[in-house]
Amino acid sequence: MTAPIIEIRDVSKRYDDGPPALAGLSLTVAAGEALAVLGPSGSGKSTLLNMIAGLDRPTGGGVTVAGVRVDELTETASARFRRERIGMVFQFFNLLDDLTVLDNVLLPAQLLGTGRAAARDRAVELLDNLGIDRHARAYPGRLSGGERQRVAVARALMNRPALLLADEPTGALDTASGAEVRELLAELNDDGQTILLVTHDLALAESCATRTIELVDGRLARDERAATR
Amino acid sequence: MSALGRVVRAGVGRRRVQSLVMALTTMTAVTASVMAAALVVASQQPFDHSFARQRGAHLTAVFDGGRATAAQVAATAHAHGVTATAGPFPLVSVGVRPQPPAGMPAPPVDPVLTVAGRTALGGAVDSLTLTSGHWLTGAGQIVVADGWGPPDLLGHQVHVPGVPGNPALTVVGTARSVTSTADAWVLPGQIAALTRPGTTPEQQMLYRFAAAGSTAAMDADRAAVTAAAPAGSVDGSQSYLVVRATANRQTATFVPFVAALGLLGLVMSVLIIGIVVSGAVSAGTRRIGVLKSLGFTPFQVARAYVGQALIPAAAGTVLGVVLGNLGAVPLLSQAEGAYHTGTLTVAGWIDVAVPAAVLALVVVSALAPALRAGRLRTVEALAIGRTPQVGRGRWAARLAGRLPLPRAFSLGLAGPFARPGRSATIAAAIVFGAVGVTFAYGLGASLNGVQRGINLDSPGQVTVDPFPRQIAAPGSGPAGPPREADPAAVARVIAAQPGTRASFSSVFTEVHFLGVSDAVTAVAYQGDSSWGAYQMVSGRWFDRAGEIVVGHRFLQATGTRVGDWTTLEGDGRSTRARIVGEAMTTGDGGMRVLTDAGTLERAGITEHSATFSIALRPGTDRDRYVAALDTALGPLGASAQARNGEISATVVAIDAITAILTLMLVLVAGLGVLNTVVLDTRERVHDLGVLKALGMAPRQTVGMVITSVAGIGAVGGLAGVPLGIALHDLVVPRMGEAAGTRIPPVDMAVYHAPQLVPLALGGLLIAVLGALLPATWAARTRTATALRTE
Structure with a gap:
């Protein structure tokens, strides 16, 4: 069996006095998998994603990603970890409006300190692969939702992350654009990219996930492997 | 509570940091404004205000106690035009020996003190201001004039060796008379014990008149008093107009820089308050959209936001008024010393006008x-406000991205261009701060140079007075006039003393010049004085008899220039002298002439009593030299003292006031930066979350936020320096002019590369310090929270 890239052991998370967002969750994700996390609002999906990305810390338990105990990292180490190992795609793209598409895509490499020429080559290659190279000099505001999400994916892949996290990547897209993004994520996974996506979109889960889990009240309610994709 | 009230309260409570910054900014701005305004107002004719408040004496007359009885002197109160009097006060002049505080050297000769016998601190005329300690409560006590004698004299004793019994008086207080009517005060019954046997105390009478606005009116008043007194009994009198002229000249020295710094402080305060408040409201545009969507009218929205700004601003204003009044105490205390006035206080209207404004x-x-924002359509208000308007500053972002800098820095550099108006205002604040610091540095450096130059009034490391160390030995009975040492013999002893490198003698005297009605103070030098020459404004130091160096006022009064000839009139003889240089001197209001003693001799003027200035050979132990020379001079009746550079109270006051006001300027500028960065980081918190999610480390975040104002700071600093230098070049000569001198070029050219x-970089420093705190907050912001922020 392929080595696990995510190991979550008995993770709990509680915000103030509210009910637990995650309640003793354990989960293992192997490299190369495309895991879709489903569940109703408030089930703990985004909290789980934040734990894996090192954006938030669990109240209890441990999170290991690519061999690193993410929950024990300092802020600086956590930032370095995200730069090197994680790519993130958000529902509302989160592109910086005052930077061009190319500059947005270049950002992770520039934060990592990659050489200028190498970073540029990689960005151009990604824009080309994702079919948005003609928009390199444009600003995100001029692009369609699907194009913006492609830019966000390009940015997420810039540093060749071990894990691509996607939070409702089709949630803000029209049907056609949503289909484009589904196809893109499936292709990426086919090429070996490990993906963890949080979604309400069953079509997305079915089209690009190799495994689906469902959270209810912060607990694992279902864990299924897809027969086909 | 109404819906509006709840909105206001929530707005203040939810934006705690912003409310705090607004309160802090308002507080600092009000503090600076109150202090600056208090100083500017106090600098407007402080003598006149103090004179009116203390009911100063228009005329101080001294009567011969042997020719007029106290009753006769008191009867002069009925002279024509007199509206109020104080006195008669018995008056004696005595040589006293203060007991110096530990570590302080004893003065070389016993200073002479004019002591008035007075019962009360207040009175109808010349109400004294107690500046420390308490007023006289019994015999054996003395209150001395503020600034007289060694510092920290309070509680120490002064001995009066010239009268039988060598009485000792304890200094219980210091007081200030607006027209300096005496050097010290004791109870009237104490005067007898301070009077030399065989002499009668004089009588001092202080008058106020109905008409006293001009010299002519004062002459008439003086004549009326003289006529009312027994013939020949008036020993002397002094008009307040003379004291006023001196005080006003002193004040005029301060006005240019006080006005400059005060104005800077006020403009800066207006600027910062404007940017902080309008920025805070603009940042709430989206919230305004929400309020409108709930049914708030534009007017209700405006009221809510004005209320939201007023609550922290009012708190800051109240604190600022309190702090401003507290901060004004040391500031005005310095001004009191410099202006020689009574207690200066913050004018009441300032405490009302500044907060109101x-x-x-x-x-x-x-x-x-x-x-x-209230007039915006609701959807527009909801849409804008969270982030800068798209399109602004893109060119800067593109350009900065090409710079060979870490991405965090280049992102920061482009930041200010997204909010050009706000950035321009904060740049202006930094420019003002940089102007203030540059000006303050230059002023301090120029004044230090001027101080060094003024100290050349008595150059050298050692001076020799032609008198013995003490006027009279304790208990030796009445003291006669001191015996003057033979200058030639003193010169020989000095020359023979091992360690002497050079020496010359100088003496102050009064001479007359053709075309100048009043006597002019001349300093006559004997020997090579070139090593102790005054700082020259133009021309050179004299090197032979017949050449004179003059102060600026002399040139103005005589209409002459360096290179012209002038005629010195002596005792029945006159001689021509050439003006070879203009020296910096504030002595005698700049109406001073410096020349070789030979010049005066040509006009038949010979002065014997001279002070020697001595330069020592390198490596000579000064204290041993002074002790040895003093012993050698003893038989001649002369005494040697080590000379320490004196620091003028005026310079100390200017330095202190400059430091306080500059600090306030820098503080206000720094708070302006702090507020701007707080607003910017709040507005861009979502972008910040994105960058952090992409892997921007806390240190990179701090770097980005600081860089976002560092560019403005650097540019502001660069722009502020030449403006500060220009302000220095404008103000310092005017200060010199007010003091009666031009400033030598060497003291004006104080800005050199190592200082520039x-x-x-001062502007950069202000910006970085102002941004440090919000940058740290930005770095600590949790990424998940920032990403959720709308």
Whole structure:
């Protein structure tokens, strides 16, 4: 069996006095998998994603990603970890409006300190692969939702992350654009990219996930492997 | 509570940091404004104000106690035109020996003190201001004039060796008379014990008149008093106009720089309050959209936001008034010493006008953007406000991205261009701060140079007075006039003393010049004085008899220039002298002439009593030299003292006032930066979350935020330095002019590369310090929270 890239052991998370967002969750994700996390609002999906990305810390338990105990990292180490190992795609793209598409895509490499020429080559290659190279000099505001999400994916892949996290990547897209993004994520996974996506979109889960889990009240309610994709 | 009230309360409570910054900024601005305004107002004719408050004496007359009885002197109160009097006060002049505080050297000769016998501190005329300690409560006590004698004299004793019994008096207080009617005060019954046997105390009478506005009126008043007194009994009198002229000249020295710094402080305060308040309201545009969507009218929105700004601003204003009044105490105390006035206080109207003006400014600053946002269509208000308008500053972002800098820095550099108006205002604040610091440095450096130059009034490391160390030995009975040492013999002893490198003698005297009605103070030098020459404004030091160096006022009064000839009139003889240089001197209001003693001799003027200035050979132990020379001079009746450079109270006061006001300027500028960065980081918190999610480390975040104002700071600093230098070049000569001198070029040219570099970086420093705190907050912001922020 392929080595696990995510190991979550008995993770709990509680915000103030509210009910637990995650309640003793354990989960293992192997490299190369495309895991879709489903569940109703408030089930703990985004909290789980934040734990894996090192954006938030669990109240209890441990999170290991690519061999690193993410929950024990300092802020600086956590930032370095995200730069090197994680790519993130958000529902509302989160592109910086005052930077061009190319500059947005270049950002992770520039934060990592990659050489200028190498970073540029990689960005151009990604824009080309994702079919948005003609928009390199444009600003995100001029692009369609699907194009913006492609830019966000390009940015997420810039540093060749071990894990691509996607939070409702089709949630803000029209049907056609949503289909484009589904196809893109499936292709990426086919090429070996490990993906963890949080979604309400069953079509997305079915089209690009190799495994689906469902959270209810912060607990694992279902864990299924897809027969086909 | 009404819906509006709840909105206001929630707005203040939810934006705690912003409310705190607004309160802090208003507080600092009000503090600076109160202090600056207090100083500017106190600098407007302080003598006149003090004179009116203390009911100063228009005329101080001294009567011969042997020719007029106290009753006869008191009867002069009925002279024509007299409206109020104080006295008669018995008056004696005595040589006293203060007991110096530990570590302080004893004065070389016993200073002479004019002591008045007076019962009360107040009175109808010349109400004294107690500056420390308490007023006389019994015999054996003395209150000395503020600034007289060694520092920290309070509680120490002064001995009076010239009268039988060598009485000792304890200094219980210091007081200030606006026209300096005496050097010290004791109870009237004490005067007898301070009177030399065989002499009668004089009688001092102080008058106020109905008409005293001009020299002619004062002459008439003086004549009326003289006529009312027994013939020949008036020993002397002094008009307040003479004291006033001196005081006003002193004050005029301060006005240019006080006005410059005060104005800078006020403009800066207006600027910062404007940017802080309008920025805070603009940042709430989206919230305004929400309020409108709930049914708030534009007017209700404006009221809510004005209220939201007024609450922290009012708190800051109240604190600012308190702090401003507290801060003004040391500031005005320095001014009191410099202006030689009674107690200066913050004018009452300042405490009303400054807060009123500041709160009005807050209302206007909040109202404009609130009304603008209130008039926006609701959807527009909801859409904008969270982030800068798209399109602004893109060129800067593109350009900065190409710079060979870490991405965090280049992102920061482009930041200010997204909010050009706000950035320009904060740049202006930094420029003002840099102007203040540059000006303050230059002023301090120039004044230090001037101080060094003024100290050349008595150059050398050692001086020799032609008198013995003490006027009379304790208990030796009445003291006669001191015996003057033979200058030639003193010169020989000095020359023979091992360690002497050079020496010359100088003496002050009064001479007359053709075309000048009043006597002019001349300093006559004997020997090579070139090593102790005054700082020259133009021309050179004299090197032979027949050449004179003059002060600026002399040139103005005589209409002459360096290179012209003038005629010195002596005792029945006159001689021509050539003006070879203009020296910097504030002595005698700049109406001073410096020349070789031979010049005066040509006009038949010979002065014997001279002070020697001595330069020592390198490596000579000064204290041993002084002790040995003093012993050698003893038989001649002369005494040697080590000379320490004196620091003028005026320079100390200017330095202190400059430091306080500059600190306030820098503080206000720093708070302006702090507020701007707080607003910017709040507005861009979502972008910050994205960057952090992409892997921007806390240190990179701090770097980005600081860089976002560092560019402005650097540019502001660079722009502020030349403006500060220009202000220095404008103000310092005017200060010199007021003191009666021009400033030598060497004291004006105080900005050199080693100073300019740090001064130019001053703006950057202000910006970095102001941004440090919000940058740290930005770095600590949790990424998940920032990403959720709308």
